[in-house]
Amino acid sequence: MSPLTPPVSDADHVAGPDSAPLTLVEYGDYECPYCGRAYVILQSVRRALDSQLRFVFRNLPLAEIHPHARKAAQAAEAAGAQGKFWEMHDALFENQNALEEADLLRYARMLELDTERIARELKDQTFAKRVRDDFRSGIRSGANNTPTFFMNGERYDGSWEDADAFTRVLRETAGRPVLS
Amino acid sequence: MAETDPARRAAGILPPGAPAPDFTLKTAPDQTLRLSTRRSHPVILAFYPADWSPVCGDQMALYNEVLPEFQEHGAELFGISVDGAWCHAAFARDRKLRFPLLSDFEPKGAVSRQYGAYREEDGTSERALFVIDAGGIIHWSYCSPIDVNPGADGILSALESLDRQPTSAEVRP
Numbered sequence: 001m002s003p004l005t006p007p008v009s010d011a012d013h014v015a016g017p018d019s020a021p022l023t024l025v026e027y028g029d030y031e032c033p034y035c036g037r038a039y040v041i042l043q044s045v046r047r048a049l050d051s052q053l054r055f056v057f058r059n060l061p062l063a064e065i066h067p068h069a070r071k072a073a074q075a076a077e078a079a080g081a082q083g084k085f086w087e088m089h090d091a092l093f094e095n096q097n098a099l100e101e102a103d104l105l106r107y108a109r110m111l112e113l114d115t116e117r118i119a120r121e122l123k124d125q126t127f128a129k130r131v132r133d134d135f136r137s138g139i140r141s142g143a144n145n146t147p148t149f150f151m152n153g154e155r156y157d158g159s160w161e162d163a164d165a166f167t168r169v170l171r172e173t174a175g176r177p178v179l180s
Numbered sequence: 181m182a183e184t185d186p187a188r189r190a191a192g193i194l195p196p197g198a199p200a201p202d203f204t205l206k207t208a209p210d211q212t213l214r215l216s217t218r219r220s221h222p223v224i225l226a227f228y229p230a231d232w233s234p235v236c237g238d239q240m241a242l243y244n245e246v247l248p249e250f251q252e253h254g255a256e257l258f259g260i261s262v263d264g265a266w267c268h269a270a271f272a273r274d275r276k277l278r279f280p281l282l283s284d285f286e287p288k289g290a291v292s293r294q295y296g297a298y299r300e301e302d303g304t305s306e307r308a309l310f311v312i313d314a315g316g317i318i319h320w321s322y323c324s325p326i327d328v329n330p331g332a333d334g335i336l337s338a339l340e341s342l343d344r345q346p347t348s349a350e351v352r353p
Binding site: 002064065135139142143145 | 238239241242244245246249275276278328329330331332333336
């Protein structure tokens with residue numbers, strides 16, 4: 001099975017300490033209903049594991065079936081450039097049915113971001129390459145679905161739909177030696 | 181005879197080095213494709229069990245997204261299942277697929293059988309992938325467990341290794 005390529009680095013959006021014994025990478029799509037469900041599950045998983053977990057989000061927009069996914073991903077990256085990636089990431093997953101450009105800019109305003117700059121960056125496709133690079137890395141790492149999870153660099157094919165069970169799996173993985 | 185052992189069945193698909201059997205199949209109710217007319221570039225054949233089943237949908241939807249990457253290697257992608265041309269047309273329209281789906285419909289599964297990718301017990305194709313070089317020789321093949329979306333990384337690695345070597349058309353006398 002393909003390992004996570006490239007490994008987690010400073011270029012990633014990371015929540016949680018670098019010293020955490022467990023790194024969970026999600027390849028996700030802001031318009032994908034399964035990712036929306038995973039977002040809710042992950043809230044409680046992340047609370048339960050706290051500093052034991054380092055969580056990373058990378059973009060895998062399936063734009064042919066989710067026409068708003070790519071621009072939403074770019075909006076999150078644009079918010080990231082202003083230091084509020086996770087705030088935008090949360091706003092998008094909490095409003096999956098409203099991802100038109102006007103909605104994206106509304107969330108930017110609510111988060112007190114420089115909205116004009118984000119509008120310009122969306123128009124100029126400033127973060128299109130970043131999103132595409134994430135997508136490519138997901139495909140090369142063997143992502144086959146949204147969401148696809150990697151635990152400490154290895155693809156996880158098991159279930160995540162029950163928060164307690166998923167937390168247990170993550171705890172067990174945290175107890176094993178890290179490969180990378 | 182039906183091959184029932186999954187490991188042996190998976191091993192039964194045509195291996196690298198074998199010539200890709202030629203075929204003519206429908207790509208639409210009023211259109212056909214002959215494989216041997218596609219010899220100037222690599223061809224990806226993605227056999228899958230059925231239109232509309234969830235995993236297949238994901239696999240074809242994923243390939244639809246990765247199509248630009250395949251095309252960067254000059255490769256052409258075809259999905260193949262035993263579904264009829266009208267069924268394929270409706271499925272492709274629903275999923276907005278931008279690559280052709282071939283109907284291995286009559287005689288049912290004949291091409292899947294030639295590639296060792298037919299499931300007698302289900303009457304469907306295996307979830308099997310083939311990358312064929314410009315000379316019509318199988319460069320890489322892979323049979324995935326029927327319920328696992330194989331993703332696209334294997335195909336991309338195969339296309340990259342093809343880029344690095346001469347085609348079978350060039351090395352053959």
